Every structure is written in C-alpha cells, then in structure tokens.
Amino acid sequence: MAATMIEILDSTLRDGEQTSGVSFNPVEKLNIARLLLEELRVDRIEVASARVSEGEMEGVRKISHWAEQCGKLDRVEVLGFVDGRKSVDWIASCGARVMNLLCKGSLRHCQGQLGKTIDEHVEDIKNVFGFATEAGLIVNVYLEDWSNGMTQSHDYVIELIEKLIALKPERIMLADTLGILNPDETYKYCKEIVTSFPDIRFDFHGHNDYDLGVANALSAARAGVSGLHATVNGLGERAGNVPLSSLIGVLNDHLGAETRVVESSLTKVSRIVESFSGIRIPANKPLIGENVFTQTCGVHADGDSKDNLYCNRLEPERFGRVRKYALGKTSGKANIRKNLEELGLSLDAEEMQRVTERVIALGDKKENVTTEDLPYIISDVIGNGLAFHPILIKNYSLSLSTGLRPVANIAVEIYGLLYEESAIGDGQYDAFMRALWKIYANLGKEHPLLDDYQVTIPPGGKTDALVETMITWSFHGREFKTRGLEADQTESAIKATQKMLNIIENIK
Numbered sequence: 001m002a003a004t005m006i007e008i009l010d011s012t013l014r015d016g017e018q019t020s021g022v023s024f025n026p027v028e029k030l031n032i033a034r035l036l037l038e039e040l041r042v043d044r045i046e047v048a049s050a051r052v053s054e055g056e057m058e059g060v061r062k063i064s065h066w067a068e069q070c071g072k073l074d075r076v077e078v079l080g081f082v083d084g085r086k087s088v089d090w091i092a093s094c095g096a097r098v099m100n101l102l103c104k105g106s107l108r109h110c111q112g113q114l115g116k117t118i119d120e121h122v123e124d125i126k127n128v129f130g131f132a133t134e135a136g137l138i139v140n141v142y143l144e145d146w147s148n149g150m151t152q153s154h155d156y157v158i159e160l161i162e163k164l165i166a167l168k169p170e171r172i173m174l175a176d177t178l179g180i181l182n183p184d185e186t187y188k189y190c191k192e193i194v195t196s197f198p199d200i201r202f203d204f205h206g207h208n209d210y211d212l213g214v215a216n217a218l219s220a221a222r223a224g225v226s227g228l229h230a231t232v233n234g235l236g237e238r239a240g241n242v243p244l245s246s247l248i249g250v251l252n253d254h255l256g257a258e259t260r261v262v263e264s265s266l267t268k269v270s271r272i273v274e275s276f277s278g279i280r281i282p283a284n285k286p287l288i289g290e291n292v293f294t295q296t297c298g299v300h301a302d303g304d305s306k307d308n309l310y311c312n313r314l315e316p317e318r319f320g321r322v323r324k325y326a327l328g329k330t331s332g333k334a335n336i337r338k339n340l341e342e343l344g345l346s347l348d349a350e351e352m353q354r355v356t357e358r359v360i361a362l363g364d365k366k367e368n369v370t371t372e373d374l375p376y377i378i379s380d381v382i383g384n385g386l387a388f389h390p391i392l393i394k395n396y397s398l399s400l401s402t403g404l405r406p407v408a409n410i411a412v413e414i415y416g417l418l419y420e421e422s423a424i425g426d427g428q429y430d431a432f433m434r435a436l437w438k439i440y441a442n443l444g445k446e447h448p449l450l451d452d453y454q455v456t457i458p459p460g461g462k463t464d465a466l467v468e469t470m471i472t473w474s475f476h477g478r479e480f481k482t483r484g485l486e487a488d489q490t491e492s493a494i495k496a497t498q499k500m501l502n503i504i505e506n507i508k
Helices: 026-040 054-069 086-093 107-114 118-135 146-152 154-165 183-196 213-223 244-255 263-277 298-307 333-343 349-364 371-381 428-443 489-507
Strands: 007-010 044-049 076-081 098-104 138-144 172-175 202-205 227-230 391-399 407-414 417-424 449-456 467-475 478-486
Touching: 007 244, 026 044, 026 054, 026 263, 044 054, 054 076, 054 086, 076 086, 086 098, 086 118, 098 107, 098 118, 098 154, 107 118, 107 146, 118 138, 118 154, 138 146, 138 154, 146 154, 146 172, 146 183, 154 183, 172 183, 183 202, 183 213, 202 213, 213 227, 213 244, 227 244, 244 263, 391 428, 391 489, 407 428, 417 428, 428 489, 449 489, 467 489, 478 489
Parallel strands: 007 044, 007 227, 044 076, 076 098, 098 138, 138 172, 172 202, 202 227
Antiparallel strands: 391 407, 407 417, 449 467, 467 478
C-alpha cells in the first residue's frame, strides 16, 4: 500500500512572526521564503497577514515577484479577513494569488467577536469570495477556533462547513487556535469532519500550548487530513506552533507518511531562522537543538563504540548533523577517546587516566569542556607537546568613548615574530577582530568565519562573576567551538579567539 502524501504548509513568515519580539524585514522574508520552498521544499508557505503594514506589503511583493518568476506563485499564501474587498485588494496589489480567509469556526467567536448570526457571517464571507474571484485569487478558508467550536458548538461548525462548501474553497483549514486539544480529541474531531465531507481537502493548524502540537498533528494525519501546518523552530504566539523539524521526523518514523520536505536541510534552515528571529533554539530542542545528538554519559559512549547500543532511528546525518560525545563530570574514557579520535590524537592508558580525571574535575566546577579544549588539557596535564601553540596575543588596548567608534590596538606573536595593527569597529571585540584580520591579510593567512557567539553570565547580579564566552567557527568545511573564561566579556572572547588561532594552525 502506497504511503500517504501529506502537504506541509509552513507559516513561519505569518504565524511565526506573531512570536513576541519577532519581526522579519522584507529581505529576510524573501530569503526565508526561498529557503522554505527551494531548499526544504515545503509544499506551501504562508507569508503575511493582509493590511498589517507597509513593510509587510513590501515583503509580500518581493516574495510574490520572485515566486512568479520561478513558477511557485500558487504556493505562496496570505492571510486575509472578512472585510469586504479590503484584504482582497491588498493581496492582489502585492502580486499574490492565494488568500487564506479567516472565518469564525466557533459560535462563540461568531457571536461574541462579530455580533452576528451564522447566516450573516456566511453572507459576508460570500461577498469576499465574489471580490476574490473578480481579482483572480484562489481562496482557502481558515476556521478560527474550530477546536472550541467542535467541543462547544458542534452543530454550528457542521452547518458552517456545509455553507462554505457551496462557495468552493480550495481547502478548509481546521485551526486549534488556542492549543486546547489532546491527540484523542484531535483524531476524533478530524475523523468526523473528513468522513462527513470526503470530497474536501482539509488542513490541520495546531498550536503547542500543552506541548501536544506534534502529537495532535500526527493524530490529524492519521484521521485523514491532507495538510498540516508548522513553523520553523516552533515559532508562534504563546507557546508557539507545531515545530516543523519535529513534525517531519514524527511523520517519517511513526506514520510512514510521505512529504516533500528535505530532512537534511532542516538544521541549516532552523539556524538561519534562529539568526533572523533572534529567538534561540533550546539546546535540548528535538532534532535541531545543540545537544540532541550529544551523548554525555560514559556508559553510552562505551556502548556506541561496541555496537551503537545507544543509537535510535534518529540518526544525526539525516538532519545534517553529526553525533558528539560531551566532556564533563559524567565522562568516561570512552567519551574522551571519541573526542581524541576526532582530533587525530591518541594517549596511552596512564595519560588517558590523568586527562579523564582533569575533565571530570572541570565538570565538577560546572565548566564546559569542548573537543577543542582537549589539546590544552593534555598539554597542561601531561606536558608532552601534543598541543601546538605558535600564536600568542601578546598585548591589546581597547578604547570605548561616547560618540566615537571603538578602537583596538593589538600585538600578536606568530611563530616568534611580533606583528602590530590597529582598527576601528562597531564594538570593542569587532575592532579587535578587524585589527587581527588585518595582520592575517598582510601575511596572506586564511582565517575562519565566526558563526555564533554566546555569552553566559551566572545569575545573581554579581558584577565580578566570571563570564564564559563560547564562539562557534567554521574553517575548511569544519565547525568547531572555542571558549574563554574571564571576568570581562571581551577578554573572555579574546581568550576563545586565541584558542581558535592555534587550532586552525593545526588543522592546516
């Protein structure tokens, strides 16, 4: 029997933008839209709400112009409202072709928010359909608060759907707007609707208020809906929407459904949206979080070494990731050996024991230990020259003045020779890095790209507390992290940078 094909609509650019503090500019919107349709290959994207702002209009115009040029305009959708021809004209003027019309899916919303009867509401909807047809728009219909409608005003929902079908919408989209459903209820209500109206294409739009968004979407798919809605990183109001990455993993592994989404691109797109949105991906976020393919326990590393005993179907390579073995107080020799293999290093039994003891001691002090820290630990504990440190940041002077851009003067020793340079930057660390890369450019030396910069400040309000800076770099196709620990954030970052300089000398 052929696997069920599920359509995926991504609403990151519309519902995801309702996350508190998130606002994508038009260029960001266009780039995310291209990634979603071309790289991730979701079926459809919902990119905006009509009549929000001039910036929103510019974003829709950019996306629509690009999508029309590459034959994807029918896959770009815009939320519209029952407001006569206002939303229709707005959407059409942006060059878009598909409107998702927001209708009231519960009697309470119809009466309480609109103050109308079902017949009055349907008459208003009918008028919008007429204007949309004149403008050449395709119309899908959202049933807002449908989940409460099914539990509190069942007959209203059925009557509304019957009346909407006469208007011939492309799809009807069942919204659990307030995230109230559980998987059993989702299956029951979706199954009833799909069975009662077998010729209509239904989508399920879920929210994650009870952390049941993915489970509810799975139940909706089992009940026979043809489309599911999600957002990258689960962005959305309150607790967010269904996370796209988790949804795809569950559909593939627990339903055996077919989607067109490219699993291996999920992590890349998630990180780009993280950067544009400013909302960090939690380290333990399934499939895309920093730690989800990292084994910490030494017993697990040992089992994986012997027969992949602690691996499951969620192989990291499926999602553009690699398995890691963390270093800390629960590390055993197997964890450390795995990290040494990555660096191309080896130790005898006595050396391994001493390094293991040092890693555990650092973990007890709540210090993070990265793979790239190991050569420094080995050099410190054993002193056998395995760590090669030809580059030393000898001196630096950083100035910060009101009304003036920061200035850095630095002196760097490279293989025993001293080089000095100065630069202006947008911040003290930026000025430092500009001066450093001037030296590297003059010497014809390559340098890595800074991919991520995280600062951890202990809670408690102590201004003299140590600050940890963890910087992620990419160089020659490899990603690695370095950390610095100092009372001053910039000094902490400079320590991490010096580690990086020596690491890339060893990579080359």
